[in-house]
Amino acid sequence: xxxxxxxxxxxxxxxxxxxxxxxxxxxxxxxxxxxxxxxxxxxxxxxxxxxxxxxxxxxxxxxxxxxxxxxxxxxxxxxxxxxxxxxxxxxxxxxxxxxxxxxxxxxxxxxxxxxxxxxxxxxxxxxxxxxxxxxxxxxxxxxxxxxxxxxxxxxxxxxxxxxxxxxxxxxxxxxxxxxxxxxxxxxxxxxxxxxxxxxxxxxxxxxxxxxxxxxxxxxxxxxxxxxxxxxxxxxxxxxxxxxxxxxxxxxxxxxxxxxxxxxxxxxxxxxxxxxxxxxxxxxxxxxxxxxxxxxxxxxxxxxxxxxxxxxxxxxxxxxxxxxxxxxxxxxxxxxxxxxxxxxxx
Amino acid sequence: xxxxxxxxxxxxxxxxxxxxxxxxxxxxxxxxxxxxxxxxxxxxxxxxxxxxxxxxxxxxxxxxxxxxxxxxxxxxxxxxxxxxxxxxxxxxxxxxxxxxxxxxxxxxxxxxxxxxxxxxxxxxxxxxxxxxxxxxxxxxxxxxxxxxxxxxxxxxxxxxxxxxxxxxxxxxxxxxxxxxxxxxxxxxxxxxxxxxxxxxxxxxxxxxxxxxxxxxxxxxxxxxxxxxxxxxxxxxxxxxxxxxxxxxxxxxxxxxxxxxxxxxxxxxxxxxxxxxxxxxxxxxxxxxxxxxxxxxxxxxxxxxxxxxxxxxxxxxxxxxxxxxxxxxxxxxxxxxxxxxxxxxx
Numbered sequence: 001x002x003x004x005x006x007x008x009x010x011x012x013x014x015x016x017x018x019x020x021x022x023x024x025x026x027x028x029x030x031x032x033x034x035x036x037x038x039x040x041x042x043x044x045x046x047x048x049x050x051x052x053x054x055x056x057x058x059x060x061x062x063x064x065x066x067x068x069x070x071x072x073x074x075x076x077x078x079x080x081x082x083x084x085x086x087x088x089x090x091x092x093x094x095x096x097x098x099x100x101x102x103x104x105x106x107x108x109x110x111x112x113x114x115x116x117x118x119x120x121x122x123x124x125x126x127x128x129x130x131x132x133x134x135x136x137x138x139x140x141x142x143x144x145x146x147x148x149x150x151x152x153x154x155x156x157x158x159x160x161x162x163x164x165x166x167x168x169x170x171x172x173x174x175x176x177x178x179x180x181x182x183x184x185x186x187x188x189x190x191x192x193x194x195x196x197x198x199x200x201x202x203x204x205x206x207x208x209x210x211x212x213x214x215x216x217x218x219x220x221x222x223x224x225x226x227x228x229x230x231x232x233x234x235x236x237x238x239x240x241x242x243x244x245x246x247x248x249x250x251x252x253x254x255x256x257x258x259x260x261x262x263x264x265x266x267x268x269x270x271x272x273x274x275x276x277x278x279x280x281x282x283x284x285x286x287x288x289x290x291x292x293x294x295x296x297x298x299x300x301x302x303x304x305x306x307x308x309x310x311x312x313x314x315x316x317x318x319x320x321x322x323x324x325x326x327x328x329x330x331x332x333x334x335x336x337x338x339x340x341x342x343x344x345x
Numbered sequence: 346x347x348x349x350x351x352x353x354x355x356x357x358x359x360x361x362x363x364x365x366x367x368x369x370x371x372x373x374x375x376x377x378x379x380x381x382x383x384x385x386x387x388x389x390x391x392x393x394x395x396x397x398x399x400x401x402x403x404x405x406x407x408x409x410x411x412x413x414x415x416x417x418x419x420x421x422x423x424x425x426x427x428x429x430x431x432x433x434x435x436x437x438x439x440x441x442x443x444x445x446x447x448x449x450x451x452x453x454x455x456x457x458x459x460x461x462x463x464x465x466x467x468x469x470x471x472x473x474x475x476x477x478x479x480x481x482x483x484x485x486x487x488x489x490x491x492x493x494x495x496x497x498x499x500x501x502x503x504x505x506x507x508x509x510x511x512x513x514x515x516x517x518x519x520x521x522x523x524x525x526x527x528x529x530x531x532x533x534x535x536x537x538x539x540x541x542x543x544x545x546x547x548x549x550x551x552x553x554x555x556x557x558x559x560x561x562x563x564x565x566x567x568x569x570x571x572x573x574x575x576x577x578x579x580x581x582x583x584x585x586x587x588x589x590x591x592x593x594x595x596x597x598x599x600x601x602x603x604x605x606x607x608x609x610x611x612x613x614x615x616x617x618x619x620x621x622x623x624x625x626x627x628x629x630x631x632x633x634x635x636x637x638x639x640x641x642x643x644x645x646x647x648x649x650x651x652x653x654x655x656x657x658x659x660x661x662x663x664x665x666x667x668x669x670x671x672x673x674x675x676x677x678x679x680x681x682x683x684x685x686x687x688x689x690x
Binding site: 016017018020021022023024025026027046047048049050051052053054055056057058059060061062063064065066068088089091092093094098100101102103104133134135136138139140141143144145146149151153155158164166227228230231232233236240244275277334335336337338339341342343 | 361362363365366367368369370371372391392393394395396397398399400401402403404405406407408409410411413432433434436437438439443445446447448449478479480481483484485486488489490491494496498500503509511572573575576577578581585589620622679680681682683684686687688
């Protein structure tokens, strides 16, 4: 992909403090490619913000990305940031339309690395059919940051049929996971400095908005709640649902898909895949009688082939998540405590 | 103000990596006050994003704040962040309505400092009549950040009479500065480690949206362009206008207000106040025949008492800003080069 977006000719090959000072160097950095690369009529106004109309219900979300390392198997912080915010909007039942992009760069970041990240941002935004319309660039001294932190905020149009609202969740509702769990977290762990194993695993970072929108087209209000189980993993996301609904969550271990390599790495590291961060999957709470239909449709859509019903909402054990194991045992799955995987997103 | 918002009882007194891991500690940090402090119906849904209606034209802006020191005379990074994004929206002719709030915390930040910043955010948002509706909290290891970085993005409603568009700027249009320049930058410089002077100066950080809206009510399309001259100062903001309009900008030194103490500090430090960052003022390009009326009204509004017409748009010297000095000299004022004041916002 990057063949079509070569690094522009520049007078500098690393980021300096001057690039964040708001003067000539900041302008050179932006003019010398950033604006051209991400070109669209709203960004082209180059004002302090973008102005547009967006009728109907609007969703608004933000996330800052501090993942380390910045480049990892399957992607880099740029596309992760776009996909992450696009997916947060998708979990509100919204299609991302307009994104903001704010960089905190560490003095000394190579221009080539910055450019590679920008190119990934461009393509990730295109794939999500969202426009980067406003932005900001700050630079901090060496040792006061870590290469690059990115904030992507976004506004999107909520699907007219969406009724994503956890207060609609009832006992009997089914829990669907859209794919294999724990892949992103273990892919990152595999390249973290000082770790003793390597895998061929890649992060599954991707946008989920098109898939979610197709499901909303067809099933509307039968989709009661959506959540992407990023930091804290599936266990923390389900615990939040149990806490907020004051209902119980029951999941079946045999239904939860974990790649063999991920399971092996988790065993070696003493991690439970239920707590490992995900980027390319979502959890759905679906109306009891419609869950099978939704699942069948999801399995035909991009990023949904491995979807499965992994459990259900129950009246028993309110506010608790209980795992039924393959061998017939049961255990309470609590929220993540401590810091299993710092800076995973 | 902080008397009414005491630090809640907590099991921890500093931020740890676990507070950014998305599990129990993250939830404790948020539950133990953040959500209560910033309480509103949209934030209370605690979903991945906020959902609302916002008819009419919408403005959308983002800024990350990395100011050092975090606490400074006249404010802290929290209110600076809210005011900064509120003002970026105001420069689009919009009233901030909904804000996002994303923290990158450095491990070891004291909970008391974080709380003081949060309380400032609360009051700054209230003063701007904007709601914090969605957020994110990340934690990075000690030495990979610098206490706290904050991103505030915002969406606002554009004033129905606003026609803020630099393509409408014509020769003869007048340039209004809403107050004294260079105050914020010098207030920060005065407390930067290793600097040899001290002043009683305070940052002028404030929200400008109510003042701008009142002017738009009355003067609408006669207000052609607005810009807050933050990083890079008045000189860089005017140079961008000259570059983008391909017209000349003429400013009169005698009309540009600089506090005596600021001028003294600039002289001592070898700085030109035209390049020093501002937070509490804006520049306006006003229709020639209406500028005096606008000025008179602005002088009656909050933060406008010291407003002045500082220059005009001219056909001569296209793309250049020329300063007419008190003693009759002329000099070209170019865009800021280099990094006069890193991390000033």
